[in-house]
Amino acid sequence: MRELDYHRADDAAGAVALVSGDPEASFLGGGTNLVDHLKLGVARPRVLVDISRLPLDQVEEVELPGDSGGGPGLRVGANVRNSDLAAHPAVRSGWPVVSRALLAGASGQLRHQATTGGNLMQRTRCVYFQDVTTACNKREPGSGCSAIGGYARYNAVLGASEHCVTVHPSDLAVALAAVDAVVVVLGPDGERRVPFEELHRLPGDAPERDTTLAHGELITAVELPASAAAATSTYHKARDRASYAFALVSVAAALELDEAGRVADVRIAWGGIAHKPWRARVAEQALLGAEPTEERVAAACADELADARTSEGNAFKVPMVTAATQHVLQSLQGGRR
Amino acid sequence: MSAVEQPVTPLERDAIRSVGTAHPRVDGPLKVAGRAAYAVEHREAPYDARPLHAWLVQSTVARGRVLAVDAARAVAHPGVVSVLDHTSAPRLQEGEDRELEVLQDDRVDFRGQIVAVVLAETSEAAREAAGLVEVAYDEQSHQAAFEETEDTYEPETVNPEMPARTEEGDVDGALAGAAVVVDATYETPVEHNNPLEPHAAIAHWDGEVLTLADSTQGVHPVAQTLAPLLGLEQAQLHVVAPYVGGGFGSKGVPHAPEMAVVLAAMTQPGRAVRLAVTRQQMFALTGHRTPTRSHFRLGADADGRLVAIEHEVLEPTSRWKEFGEQTAAPTRMMYAARNRRTGHRLVPLDVAVPSWMRAPGEMPGMFAHEVAMDELAVACGLDPIELRVRNEPDVDPETGKPFSRRGLVDCLRRGAERFGWSERPAEARATLEGDWWVGTGVAAATYPAMLNPGNEARISAADGGHYDVAIGAVDIGTGARTVLQQIAADALGVDASCIRLRIADTDLPPATVAGGSSGTASWGAAIVATAQRFRADHGDAPDPGVWTQAEATDAQSEDHALHSFGASFAEVRVHRWTGEVRVPRLLGVYSVGRVINPVTARSQLIGGLVMGMSVGLFEESYRDPRTGHVVTQDLATYHVASHADVRDLQVEWLDEEDPLASPVGGRGIGEIGVVGTAASIANAAFHATGTRVRSIPVTADRFL
């Protein structure tokens, strides 16, 4: 039997001190991902610091601090459960993409249990990562990547490396990337703010690192700046079954048109495409100031996907994410074709 | 207690009172209250005897030899009692089933094979220690990719014992002269049965008798299979399976884990040993449906009448144990054509042995055949129902025997009416609703009416007009317990409340497997025969204590072809942007003989349709050819239908009885719901989009 020390944290700073001082310690949020990994032998911490009772469970409408861009926004505590966040009226009206992305994920039971922080820090669903009898650089650096030349249906098409080709599984993260969220992080040296796009990283030669956070840094909140585009936003998750499946590809998009029907503001993020939620900046640039016709969106996606690398198993993702983006932007235009 | 042979007469129509009524499941309250003990939950003696927990250690190579098993670290782990490997496990008698030769030698035949078993005081300790066992291999090259290889061969027979090849007339000549030809290849993937309750057992050996609480579809078959290998008399192997959480065929024969837990128990006399196979381990150790590749050539005249049917199957078997799925079997009896050829060839692979999965043969074979028929209908410009009607045979094309009942056309017509088929546009890609292409499709289903010999029942008169009815049958969640009680009541001419039924124990009269949709007919025949003999011997007012044990003879006509039929209708929506596929509506109409209990029958047929949809849209095990390892080995990565996928699902059956097929008048309903469903979905997807998909699962990427 493997023994574990379990601590229930009373305050955030104490939790950070416990985990940052011990390479074999882990934060425990809702446990829906970490506990599976304990059972599978994928994660083998000796100490669990349960942060789920820290008072980080509020959703507040706030004036954001300057380093989060200022202006009105929402502050979401790291322990807000996925179900609660999805149902929150302010989220549903100001950032519908966030609500829809959450509801497209996992199952009701899991969403009740899963936390905002845990969702962002959940690890990949690569089948090899989850199976300790196979080689995986992310689980065991240097052991090799079984997914290359293996099961490829869910593999990345952008930003992969020869060391890792998996994707980030979170739906919420894709939505947050699209609305320019800011992650509030507490470390041993105090608090810092991380723009959402800088939270997750590409695998490069260190696929064992999913994010730019240091060991022991705790997500305490996520801040969402309000915008006209964010209020006109949505999420489409393409998946094999109607529920309870990770994305083949997903699209989070926010759109603001001017009176002439041209794009005044657009933000597009893709899931199922890369090791991190993929903010499609190239496509956004191509669409700004233009009417978002089907053809123009396809062309913008083609620019974004110029460096896509696929294998037989996942080549479908390129046309699928393009079509899903067309679909989403069209539906955000209020049915205009 | 020996049984008498009793020629059985079918239940008389006017004797039928309980049969056919909606009897709620007798074990329902126990199950919903969580008080029905599944295999590892037994706590009564002897399963309470200082129980130990077993954990399986599996090979990480696909082929080779075990050089050494180093268990030093595992044995040192707190709570560990012992580690068995091929050098230390008890020896088995010579047998013919390599799958059950667990830990008998150093040969590794597939990735995931059991190479050691850890025994510990807790399951946590056993599991942790299993990870500490170090196995050294001499790894040999393997073939795990399903492709035509030099070793491909034609077997003598396919399951259960059918000729691999049949031929009649001049297929090539007829095809050459046919007005319309469909020539295409259809594929089905590796699938895993995945019953809710994983395989599990507790074994106890007292030096004399081995007691096994198992999760199995047949207690006597387990005892009959394992006892000789263990060098035991059958009476020394006592198997029970009172409650079983599904099997779908994967518990139809004992697999290696059962042998592993038995061997482990024999090393620990006086202690119970418990084994719960994990979901991941099930993907290597408890059977799967082999993938199939069906090459069809259909030739028809200008009116759509088939002149030739050819079905050539290529499919893998494991190299070390032959398993020939009877994929072309339904093609032999389905439609009329003078010239017919079917054949199977097997590709030996270094993989886990395939096994039974709900509607073996019929599911993959009829997927291929029924999509091919849809293609033929399109090619002939005919409605797909009309095409099938035109190709109805007068007699079984294979045997020349008349059908006891050929209900296909009635099912098609009734389904068409209920589904609103007449409003269907003839053209494909004709309906766009919002973002969805909408289409409908139909496919035929068939399944043979099987009735197994080797079943006996015992009926004893008890006090107060009660009867004890005993048979070793197993209720795997189908409702057998309820249905057999109803049959016994009518066979004895008493109220169902007078029947006290005992099942699922090898101490009871022998029974065959709950499989092949044969259970109700086979066990029911024994009960009806025994009741008839009992009344003949003991009259209508028997003294308490008198009993009869009998086996049915003449239970099924040998002069007729005995098959159930059905038609499934699907509405499919394909997202015009992403290609996502949804099935808002499914209807199945079946001709299955007499329905014994409409409540449990409906569940079986609905469950069959759900599984048919699930294999049509989702199910696929990815076996990594580089390692022979199934990597989609949990229910997050091996998709089965979720609640959200199951929308408007309807089943209906024709009002009939078939005394030629069984004394209870039914032909079996456990599997036919799975047959044809995937084809109706693929056909509807074609009708929606104009894109023909010839392999399952029918996934979104096919429509981009």
Ligand SMILES: Cc1cc2nc3c(=O)[nH]c(=O)nc-3n(C[C@H](O)[C@H](O)[C@H](O)COP(=O)(O)OP(=O)(O)OC[C@H]3O[C@@H](n4cnc5c(N)ncnc54)[C@H](O)[C@@H]3O)c2cc1C
């Ligand atoms: C069957 C299944 C299906 C699923 N389907 C989907 C899906 O479709 N879409 C989707 O997006 N997700 C899906 N999920 C994943 C689910 O969303 C995550 O498991 C969940 O969000 C994790 O949250 P948690 O609070 O339970 O995290 P935990 O399991 O507690 O933690 C996960 C990781 O985050 C770390 N962590 C937790 N909180 C913090 C914090 N505040 N700061 C820093 N690190 C922290 C932990 O140390 C751990 O490494 C699925 C999960 C399952 C089991």
Ligand code: SF4
């Ligand atoms: S893709 Fe990444 S997570 Fe998957 S096996 Fe390769 S290294 Fe591991």
